[in-house]
Each structure stands twice: as structure tokens, then as C-alpha cells.
Amino acid sequence: MSLRIIAGQWRARKIVTPAGETTRPTADRTRETLFSMLASRLGSFEGLAIAxxxxxxxxxxxxxxxxxxxxxIFVEQDxxxxxxxRSNISNLQASPQCDVRATSVLSLGPAKAPLDLILLDPPYQTGAGEVALDKLQRLGWIGPATWISLETAHNEVPSIKGLQMSADRKVGKARITLLRMAPAPD
Structure with a gap:
């Protein structure tokens, strides 16, 4: 199966997805909704450090x-x-911009600096996204300016201590939740 990139310099370029049932690619409509939600908040993706x-x-x-x-930074263990x-990185000639970490998200170490945007699409109904975000907060991956997108099943409502929901939208079988670091209590 292949997907198409929706917008930007690689618009309409195909990317390959792994065969089998282990990986569930984010549907085009869900990606389109997510990036529309992000664009209205970020304004631009120019120069952002993402994961x-x-x-x-x-x-x-x-x-x-x-x-x-x-x-x-791409993190994947399958x-x-x-x-x-890696095939998609090669086909798009994107190596200089990409850092592939073949490991579990939960085995990541401390961040050099908080990222601008973190995109998570963990397996549905596992709570893996919440567990990962809790750990990433403690390791410095998330700062006051970081935007976080967490995709879950439409009936999952994520709740992560230290993060607050900025937006939430159901798209087909998916729920997209945008999160930010909660302001420190006075």
C-alpha cells in the first residue's frame, strides 16, 4: 500500500507503507484534518524541529x-x-533532515532541547501515547512552546498530567487531540 503526501514540496509524492497488520497508516482524511488544525495554530511549519x-x-x-x-526524529521499533x-527517506532524498531511531519510544533518553512539534500515532486502545508523553515531559522533550498531536481511537479520551487539551476532533475511527504543556500553577 502507498500513501500520498498532501501538501508542500513533496505534494502528491507517494510513500510506501509496510505490509501486514502491524502498522496502521494514518488515513489521508485524518492527516488532512490534523495538518489543518496544526496550521491554524502554528501559522507555518518553517524551521520547526519535530518528532x-x-x-x-x-x-x-x-x-x-x-x-x-x-x-x-522518527522513532519506530517494527x-x-x-x-x-528508510525507503521513503531515500526516495524523497530527505536524509539530511531525518534522524531515524530504531527503538521503542519508551527507551528514548533525555532531549537536548524541547521540540516544536511532537506527532504521536500509537496503537489504538493501548494507552501507549499517554505513557510516552508522561515520560517525554520528564526527559525534556516537551517545553512551554511545544505542540503535541496524539491520535487515538475515536472513543479514547487521553488525559496526561501536566498537559492540557487545546483541541480535539473525531475523524472517522480516529480522534486527534492537540495538547500543550499546562501552565505552572501560581
Whole structure:
């Protein structure tokens, strides 16, 4: 199966997805809704440092890079998905902007600096996104200016201590939740 990048410099370019049932690529309509939600808040993706966690084929990260993000850390542990991800990086000639980490999101270490945007599309109904975000907050990946997108099943309502919901939208079988760091209590 292949997906198309929706907008930006790689608009309409195909990216491959891994075969099998292990990876569930984000549907075009869901990606379109997500990036519309982000664009209305960020204004532009130009120069952003981002991460695509539970990356699969990298569709979310490539969409952000296509729209001008400066760099993307892709984190994925499934071997078939990593092969698809590396193939897509090669086909798009995006190596200089990409950092692939073939590991579990939960084994990431401390961040050098908070990222501008973190995109998470974990397996549905597992709570993996909440667990990952809790850990990433403690490790410095999330700062006051960081935007976070968490995709879950439409009936999951994420709640992560220290983060507050900025927007929430159901799209088909998916729920997109945009999160920010909660302001420190006075």
C-alpha cells in the first residue's frame, strides 16, 4: 500500500507503507484534518524541529517536512516499518533532515532541547501515547512552546498530567487531540 503526501514540496509524492497488520497508516482524511488544525495554530511549519513517534512509514513526519519543517526524529521499533521508513527517506532524498531511531519510544533518553512539534500515532486502545508523553515531559522533550498531536481511537479520551487539551476532533475511527504543556500553577 502507498500513501500520498498532501501538501508542500513533496505534494502528491507517494510513500510506501509496510505490509501486514502491524502498522496502521494514518488515513489521508485524518492527516488532512490534523495538518489543518496544526496550521491554524502554528501559522507555518518553517524551521520547526519535530518528532514522529510510533512513526510507521513516517507519513506524519514527511507531511511536516514537506511543509517546511527543518528536521524530524522518527522513532519506530517494527523492522518492516523501519525498512519502509528508510525507503521513503531515500526516495524523497530527505536524509539530511531525518534522524531515524530504531527503538521503542519508551527507551528514548533525555532531549537536548524541547521540540516544536511532537506527532504521536500509537496503537489504538493501548494507552501507549499517554505513557510516552508522561515520560517525554520528564526527559525534556516537551517545553512551554511545544505542540503535541496524539491520535487515538475515536472513543479514547487521553488525559496526561501536566498537559492540557487545546483541541480535539473525531475523524472517522480516529480522534486527534492537540495538547500543550499546562501552565505552572501560581
Amino acid at each position: 514522529d513517534l510510533f512513526a510507521g512509514s513516517g507519513a506524519l513526519g514527511f507531511e511536516a517536512l514537506s511543509r517546511g519543517a527543518a528536521s524530524c 523492522p518492516a516499518a523501519i525498512r519502509a521508513l
